Amino acid sequence: MDRSVKLWVLACLSFIFFGCESLYRAENGLDQQDYQRVTQNFGSDWQFQRLKDSAAAEAAWERVFIPHTVKIEPLVVNDQWQGISLYRKDFEVQKPAAEKWFFQFEGVMQEARVKINDSLVKVHKGGYLPFTVDATDHLINNAVNQIEVEVRNVDNSVIPPGKPLKDLDFNYYGGIYRDVFLVKTHPLHITNAVHAEKVNSGGILIHFDEVAKAGAKGFVKTHVQNDSEEKGKISLVTEFRSPGGRTYSFISDPVSIKPGEDKSIEQKVNIEEPELWSPDTPHLYQIRVQVLEDENVIDSRQVTTGIRKIELTAEGFYLNGEKLFLNGTNRHQEYPYVGYAISNEANYRDAYKIKDAGFNFVRLSHYPQDPAFLQACDELGLLVMNAIPGWQYYEEGEFVENALQDIKDMARRDRNHPSVVFWENSLNESAMTEEFMIRANQVLKEELPYPDTFSAGWIDHPSYDLFIPARQHSQPPAYWNEYDKPNRPILIAEYGDWEYYAQNAGFNQKAFEDLQEEERTSRQLRGYGEKRLLQQALNFQEAANSNLKGAQTIGMANWLMFDYNRGYADNLEASGIADIFRIPKISYYFYQSQKEPAGDPFSEAMVFIANYWQPDSAKKITVFSNAQEVALYLNNKLIEKKLPERDQFSSELAHPPFYFEVPEFEPGQLRAVGYIDGQEVASHSIFTPGEPAKIELSVDLSGKPISRRSPDVVFVYAKVLDKDGNPVPSATPQVRFTVRTANQNTVLVGENPVQAEAGIASILLRTKEFEGPVVIEAEAEGLQKNTITLN
Structure with a gap:
């Protein structure tokens, strides 16, 4: 059997086991192991302490797991802990003499100094991008070794975003807050894209130059490094597996690599009748690249990508x-209490909630x-604008060099994600x-020198492919609708908040002329009540409708998805369409109503009554729906069946709201029914709430169960109901949560007891290697308590 046939057989056999091997490992809790390459989650059993100053510890060493935040903060963070902290971990080393050991950190906020056995081996500046430590030459074989990470989360003007926390519009929380992995490889191995520091190379780079329904042509560029003392002669076998199970194999010519040498090996690929990636069909291909020496696999890596x-x-x-209009939102990655230290799940x-809200696009603000x-965006079908860290700060010197390095690292880390379509290599609202x-x-163009690499900047400079102003960066009433630079597309990167908060506050709010100024803003907590939440929804509706008038506007992103904390403010920034606990506000359902009803889980026909139906509720009932007609019933009596009415706030919308006049308040049931082509497609009912009587418990999983393998955090909600099971949005009792489990790694995090807001009390459940059953109980004075069991 000649060599080419051997390689072909090996490729076929590899694909037979491709899916089965991954399934076996996932089901048995094993880490990824590709022949000589072993990748282990290194997040367990760290020792941690905060320092009062550069030497003195606040307390004894504490046992923690990664992701980890340096301090559990209150719900409203107005005195965030900043300083220096230490993480240590002991680990045994038993390795072949030539084996390489790397520690890969996905994110440490914001300066990390890494020691192996007391030797400083790495200093990394920047909290939002990964770095790798080559520990090989610092290890003591057949012994217990120690890794120590000193984490400095202090104001530092040379590390983007650079601005002091007290002046910043968001918080950066200290700690090793993303995953850490131990990677063991053959000395002749595929590199890490960021660690390799190679322009348009490093790791595995996949790009398709020609894409059509009949076929897609492109290349896979694999960077290999020979850290052995012997010359190597290798070949690459690259395998594509389509979502439908079709397989393609590509074999490179033999390549010789001298000791200490690295090479980029490019393989042309041609995929027939590709399953194309899009928000509606987020098809992903699995790609495995194997390094062969003498027909033996010495290294292997697997990645996913989409063809589009x-x-x-x-x-x-x-x-x-x-043509696709980009309808999106902005997202900060903060959770209450634990800051940035959240799980992959x-x-x-x-991402699931963003998709469920009706968006096809998300801007990563501002990092x-x-x-x-x-x-998750790849899997769910969300287009992404990636962004380097920056907000209202610019400084010449090392700050600039670090910002440029952020562009390189971001491009190298994220270039294979089909979801990423724009690169915001711009310091947001900064005087660049x-x-x-x-x-x-x-x-950026050196890293990704392709026609479909599109840069985005908030300043209208010709070097940027896409101009991304915020709505408030222009003036009413036209805002950016009269922008007319030839051949220049724009995307409204923020809208719906600031222009109603500080610039021309109250513009076009004729439906609410009698409101106080604070009630005109989009910054509305869920607890502020129906009237003010309707105001927020109207603001977003009016602004979105205005944006759609711009002839050169290719998309828009509202400000924003979730409420969050800010360094300079002593309250939550509350312009999210969901609160910081991810509970939807009325605005959420306005955006849901703009989806076309297609029948899939994220595009269903919907109808939503934006009202609490209490004695002080509005008698003009707003109903959001993507149906053609809506009928409203009060206690089963038809109020009216009607088409939507377009006005100055809805002239451009795909699905304007429906408005119904109810002559007088009558307690009971309001029911809205949506119709398409005369057929009932959706309904929604609300009931006048009675007195608070009991609690209903739920856990927010949003398409992803609690992880059994790694740490996770999920929201637990205690909803106050009346005796008939109707929500009571005015209820604000103190609710105490209790968790009962034999697993000591399952704990509640947050204020406890916590005061319910708009009828719901929320807390975080943090788990590690989750095992059921876990029983959560919620109780409040005068209410029937309730439990929920998680298995």
């Missing part, structure tokens, strides 16, 4: 040849976010120099 064609013109954004649940979030903007775009 993106184009940006003055007429719009095109995906797979079809929690990141997925955020690169967890790889798990991008993977022309020289910086030109350099920033040169850096």
